[in-house]
Amino acid sequence: MNIYPKLDKNFNGLKELEEYIKKDKGVELQFFHEDGVWGNYDFNTTINTLMKKIPSIKEITIHPPLDDYDIELVVLKDRKLLETKIEEAIKISKQYNIKINLLYHVGWNMKMMEQGAIERIEKSLNLLKETNVNIVLENIFGMNEYEQKCTVIEICKKINNPHLRACIDVCHLHCMANIFKLDFDSFMKSYIEKDQASKYVYQIHFSDTKNNDGYINKETHGRKHDSLSEALQDYNILKLYNMTNANIITEISEENYNTRKDQVDEIKLLEKIREH
Numbered sequence: 001m002n003i004y005p006k007l008d009k010n011f012n013g014l015k016e017l018e019e020y021i022k023k024d025k026g027v028e029l030q031f032f033h034e035d036g037v038w039g040n041y042d043f044n045t046t047i048n049t050l051m052k053k054i055p056s057i058k059e060i061t062i063h064p065p066l067d068d069y070d071i072e073l074v075v076l077k078d079r080k081l082l083e084t085k086i087e088e089a090i091k092i093s094k095q096y097n098i099k100i101n102l103l104y105h106v107g108w109n110m111k112m113m114e115q116g117a118i119e120r121i122e123k124s125l126n127l128l129k130e131t132n133v134n135i136v137l138e139n140i141f142g143m144n145e146y147e148q149k150c151t152v153i154e155i156c157k158k159i160n161n162p163h164l165r166a167c168i169d170v171c172h173l174h175c176m177a178n179i180f181k182l183d184f185d186s187f188m189k190s191y192i193e194k195d196q197a198s199k200y201v202y203q204i205h206f207s208d209t210k211n212n213d214g215y216i217n218k219e220t221h222g223r224k225h226d227s228l229s230e231a232l233q234d235y236n237i238l239k240l241y242n243m244t245n246a247n248i249i250t251e252i253s254e255e256n257y258n259t260r261k262d263q264v265d266e267i268k269l270l271e272k273i274r275e276h
Contacts, residue, residue, distance in 0.1 A: 001244055001245070001247070001248050001270075001274055002024040002026055002059075002247045002248065003020065003023070003024055003247075003248050003250065003267055003270050003271065003274070004021075004024060004026035004027055004028055004059070004061070004203075004247055004248065004249045004250075005020050005021055005027055005028075005249075005250055005260075005263060005267060006027070006028040006029075006030060006063075006249055006250060006251050006252070006263065007027055007028070007029055007030070007050075008029070008030045008032075008257065009029060009030065009031050009032065009041075009043075009046045011049075011050070011053075012257045012258050012260070013257055013258060013260030013263070014053070016259055016260045016261070016264055017260055017263065017264065017267075018053075018054065020264075020267050021054055021057065022054060022056055025056055025057055025058040025059065026057065026058060026059040026060070026247060027050070027057060027059075027060055027061075028060070028061040028062075028063055028249045028251070029043065029046060029047070029050070029060060029061070029062055029063065030063045031043060031046070031062065031063065031064055031065055032065050033065045033067065038065075038067070038068060038069075039069075039074075039081055041064060041065055043062050043085075043088070043089075043092075044088060044092060047060060047092055047096075048092075051096050051098075057096075057098060058098050058099065059098060059099040059100075059101070059247070060098060060099070060100055060101070061100075061101040061103050061136065061203065061247075061249065062085075062089070062100065062101065062102050062103060063103045064102075064103070064104065066105075069104070069105070070104065070105045070106055070107040070108070070140075071104035071105070071106055071117070071121060071135075071137060072106065072107065072108050072112070072113060072117035073107075074104070075117055075120035075121055075124065076116060076117055076120065079120050079123070079124060082121075082124050083124050083127060085102055086102065086124060086127045086128065086133065086135075087127065089102055089133045090127070090128070090131050090133050093131065093132045093133050094131075094132075097132075098132070099132045099133070099134070100132065100133045100134075101134045101135075101136045101165075101203070102133065102134070102135050102136065103136045103137075103138055103167055104136070104137055104138065105138050105140050106137050106138065106139070106140065106151050106152050106155065107140055107142060107144065108144055108151070109144040109145050109148050109151055110148065110149070110151050110154045110155070110158075113151065113155060118155060118158060121135070121155070121159065121164075122159050122161070125159065125161045125163055125164055128161075128163035129163075131163070133163065134163050134164070134165055134202065135163060135164050135165075136164075136165050136166065136167045136202055136203060137152040137155060137156065137165075137166055137167065138152060138166075138167040138168075138169055138172075138205070139151065139152045139166070139167070139168055139169055139172050139173070140169070140172055141172045141173075141175040141176045141179060141214075141215065142179075145176065149190075149191065149192075150168075150191050150192050152166040152167070152168075153166050153192065153193075153196050153197065153200050153201070156200035157196055157200065165200055165201070165202030165203075166201045166202060167201075167202065167203045167204070167205060168192075168197075168201050168203075168204055168205070168243060168246075169204075169205035169207075169251070170204065170205065170206055170207065170209075170234050170237065170238070171205070171207045171208070171209045171214055171221060171222045171251075172205075172214075173187075173188065173237070174209035174214055175209060175213075175214035175215045175221070176191070178209070178212050178213060178214055178215065179215055188237065188240075188241065192241050194240075194241050194242045195242070197241045197242050197243050198242035198243070201243045201246050202246055202247065203246050203247040203248070203249055204238060204243060204246045204247065204248045204249065205222075205249055205251040206234065206235075206248050206249065206250055206251065206266070206270065207222040207223060207225075207250070207251055207252050207253070207266065208222075208223045208224060208225040208226070208230060208231075208234065209222075210223050218253075219253075221253060222251055222252060222253040223252065223253055223254075223262070224252050224254070224263070224265050224269075225266060225269055227269075228269055228272055228273070231266070231269040231270065231273060232273060235270075235273050248270060250266045250267050250270065252266050
């Protein structure tokens, strides 16, 4: 497995994470809306700066702003917003000869997505032929998916384009089961099909979910695992559902983003798992 750290656009904690970025030559970058303006964020300057600092990087996942930026909202508001980012990603991918993944959340269920969003996504994917750029769709948690299959995998399956893949957030899986008070193993059996996961899941957001919560008290969401045995429990979920070949990104909420201490601890746990 590849283990990729996560940074924000200002590189907080880069000093602490740099050695791990260099090891597997990949990173995820989190962006925010500039000046609070929806859709206004620029990854070109950030990537240019990062590549000067760590020219050995071979893969970057771009995580757009969190507020109201699910892919269905973007393509239904103005598909050009997505296609402009695709064009920028292609350009910078060629400039540095690296892989770029544009990550988007999906909040709607499959029936809702089929009302027009899927068709628009499919058309935008035509821009990615013969490029080293992917669109990666991340599962979130909420009411819309109750008693349904994992929407992001279902979208990948329906469109079936090699440049469209899924990101599975392990914490979000636990949140979903916790929200509806479902036995986690039973929930997973109905939510994810192993053969589809192995085909379409490209990356993992890896973290712990505390106190059988993850959604009421935000301090229980996306935290580091406190022991190797706890990290193994979540890793074994990936193993059971054929997702261990995916890139694993340590997406950790913590008190001090300047030191990234908790994320470093999480990476070290994953490295121990990888060694064995």
